[in-house]
Structure formats: C-alpha cells, structure tokens
Amino acid sequence: MHRKNTIKKALKAAFPYTIPIFAGFWFLGLTYGIYMNVSGFSFVYPMVMSLTIFGGSLEFVAVEMLLSAYAPLQTFIMTLLIQARHLFYGISMLDKYKNTGWKKFYLIFGMCDESFSINYSAHIPEGIDKGWFMFFVTLLNHLYWFTGATLGGVLGSLLSFNTQGLEFVMTAMFVVIFLEQWLKEKRHSTALIGLAASTACLILFGPDSFMIPTMLCILFLLTVLRKPIERAGDAA
Amino acid sequence: MTLTQQIVTISLCVIGTMATRFLPFLVFSPKKSTPTYIQYLGKALPAAIFGMLVVYSLKDTNILSGSHGLPECIAIAVVVALHLWKRQMLLSIAGGTICYMLLVQLIF
Numbered sequence: 001m002h003r004k005n006t007i008k009k010a011l012k013a014a015f016p017y018t019i020p021i022f023a024g025f026w027f028l029g030l031t032y033g034i035y036m037n038v039s040g041f042s043f044v045y046p047m048v049m050s051l052t053i054f055g056g057s058l059e060f061v062a063v064e065m066l067l068s069a070y071a072p073l074q075t076f077i078m079t080l081l082i083q084a085r086h087l088f089y090g091i092s093m094l095d096k097y098k099n100t101g102w103k104k105f106y107l108i109f110g111m112c113d114e115s116f117s118i119n120y121s122a123h124i125p126e127g128i129d130k131g132w133f134m135f136f137v138t139l140l141n142h143l144y145w146f147t148g149a150t151l152g153g154v155l156g157s158l159l160s161f162n163t164q165g166l167e168f169v170m171t172a173m174f175v176v177i178f179l180e181q182w183l184k185e186k187r188h189s190t191a192l193i194g195l196a197a198s199t200a201c202l203i204l205f206g207p208d209s210f211m212i213p214t215m216l217c218i219l220f221l222l223t224v225l226r227k228p229i230e231r232a233g234d235a236a
Numbered sequence: 237m238t239l240t241q242q243i244v245t246i247s248l249c250v251i252g253t254m255a256t257r258f259l260p261f262l263v264f265s266p267k268k269s270t271p272t273y274i275q276y277l278g279k280a281l282p283a284a285i286f287g288m289l290v291v292y293s294l295k296d297t298n299i300l301s302g303s304h305g306l307p308e309c310i311a312i313a314v315v316v317a318l319h320l321w322k323r324q325m326l327l328s329i330a331g332g333t334i335c336y337m338l339l340v341q342l343i344f
Binding site: 016017019020023045048049052053054055058059062065066069070072075076079080083084085086087088089090091092094095097098099104108109111113117120121163164165166168169170171172173174175176177178179180181182185188190191192193194195196197198199202207210211214215218219222223226229230 | 237241242244245246248249250251252253254255256257258259260261264266270273274276277278280281282283284285286287288289290291292293294295296307308311312315316319320325326328329330332333336337338339340341
C-alpha cells in the first residue's frame with residue numbers, strides 16, 4: 001500500500017512537466033510517422049524505431065539511410081556523431097541517477113534531450129521519490145513519442161491539419177529550461193560558453209555538422225577555464 | 237535494401253545510440269569515486285548544454301532569407317517575458333508557442 005502510494009504520487013508530480021513534451025512529441029512523432037509512410041514504409045517501422053532508438057533527429061536521418069544503399073559502417077558512424085551529445089548528458093546525470101535501483105537501466109536507455117532536460121532541471125517536491133519521478137518523466141516521454149510515431153505511420157498522408165509552427169514548442173521548452181538555469185546561478189560564464197560556442201559553430205559549419213565542433217569547443221573552453229570557473233563558483 | 241539489411245541498419249542505430257547513453261555510466265561506476273575533472277564537468281556542463289540545445293532547436297532558422305528569424309525572435313521574447321513575469325513553465329511555453337503559430341500562420 002505504501003509503495004503504491006509512492007508510485008502514484010511520483011506519477012502525479014511528473015505528469016505536468018511532460019505536458020509540453022506531449023505537444024511537441026505528438027507533433028514531431030506524427031510528422032516522422034507520416035514521413036516514413038509516404039516514403040513507402042509500413043507503420044511497423046516507425047513503431048519499432050520509436051520504441052528502440054527513441055531519439056528524434058536520428059530517426060529522421062534513419063529514413064534516408066533506409067532508402068539509400070546498404071552502408072553499415074557509415075550508418076554506425078553517423079549514429080555516433082548525431083548522438084554524441086548524450087555523452088554530456090550522462091556525465092551530468094552520474095549523480096542524479098545514482099541509487100535508483102533497476103530503474104537506472106531504463107532511465108539511461110530513455111535519456112533523450114527532453115528527458116535529460118526535465119530530469120536535470122525539475123525541482124522534485126519534498127516527499128516525492130526521485131527515482132520514480134524521473135522514471136515516469138522518461139516513460140511518459142517515451143510513450144508520447146511511440147504513440148505519435150505509430151499513429152503517423154498508420155494514418156500517413158490522410159492527416160491534414162494546420163499545425164504550422166507547433167514545432168516551436170520544443171524551442172520554447174529549451175528556452176524556459178535555459179532561463180531557469182540562468183536564474184539559479186550567480187555567474188553565467190558556462191551558460192554563455194554554451195550559447196556562444198554553438199552559435200559560432202552553427203555559422204561556421206552549418207546546421208548539419210555543427211554539433212561535434214560545438215561539443216569540442218565547449219569541452220575545450222570548460223577545461224581551459226576550469227580554475228576561474230571553479231573559483232567563481234559558477235559550476236553549481 | 238533487403239529486410240535483413242534494414243534490420244541491421246536499424247540495429248546499428250540502436251546500438252550506436254545506446255553506446256552514447258550508457259558509456260559515461262559504464263566508465264564511471266558509482267562504487268569508485270569519480271575523477272574530480274569529471275565531477276567538475278558534471279556541474280559545469282548542464283548550463284552550457286541548455287544553451288547548446290536552444291541553438292540546436294533553432295538551427296534550421298534561416299536569418300538571411302524568408303522571415304529572417306523574426307517570428308522566432310519575437311516568440312522567444314514572449315517566452316522570456318512571460319517566464320520572468322509569472323515563472324510558470326507551462327504558461328511560458330504555451331504562450332510562446334501560440335504566439336509563434338499565429339505569427340507564422342497569419343503574418344509572415
């Protein structure tokens with residue numbers, strides 16, 4: 001009974017945080033499913049891929065991979081390059097995912113951009129089990145993405161609705177999370193490093209290949225500036 | 237592509253993704269103490285990552301043509317203003333998104 005209560009309370013606390021992701025994932029998931037459908041794939045493809053890969057940007061690229069000639073090595077390297085940012089998420093979550101028992105495996109499996117962002121930044125209320133809270137954030141996100149993608153794959157181009165601009169919900173969410181982090185810290189050097197490095201690399205390398213240079217840039221700057229950053233206590 | 241080749245391609249996407257998600261947890265086990273450099277990165281990275289994700293989500297905005305990124309700028313200003321005013325995550329996100337949808341559907 002006590003355990004059941006803990007789980008229920010965590011689900012109730014986690015759900016509101018995932019509402020924007022529901023909007024974003026249904027929109028993007030439907031788009032992705034429709035894209036697969038009109039590319040000639042059965043709904044089984046987006047269904048299986050949304051469940052197992054659970055990473056939006058790669059899944060869109062994977063459609064092109066499946067339509068091109070078979071190139072396993074290239075597929076694998078592309079995957080590592082597109083997904084490399086998860087290494088940063090993992091390093092940031094080493095502490096938070098500690099002591100979560102069997103749930104830890106699923107938390108890491110489902111650590112997409114959005115699950116990471118919420119689980120890192122949410123103020124989990126007193127008395128709520130952290131492990132279960134983060135588990136439900138991840139599970140709900142996974143469910144939204146899976147149902148959206150599968151539905152898109154089933155319905156295909158039958159769907160038409162004026163949702164132009166809805167994709168901005170993801171940008172809005174990242175802006176809010178960035179702002180929350182900004183308001184929490186006294187000094188902003190690390191936040192500014194992230195903004196400046198990615199903007200500079202986006203201009204230099206273009207939208208399709210700027211993430212790896214950005215990450216290397218951030219890593220370099222944080223390493224070189226470690227002493228002043230630690231002294232100023234921005235890394236908090 | 238044959239079905240087998242498709243299965244291999246999708247599996248490689250899964251394995252590659254999981255490698256990037258699991259690697260830090262496999263390398264730095266909770267039983268041993270994490271090197272201080274990694275601990276420092278764990279604290280310093282998130283703010284930088286959130287900045288990176290904002291830019292990442294805007295990467296396909298073309299400021300040289302079309303609407304020159306104006307609807308994005310206005311909607312982000314609305315998100316920030318709403319959030320500084322009420323500090324309600326859902327309100328800021330919904331307000332900014334609705335504003336953006338109205339802008340791109342009706343004005344730009």
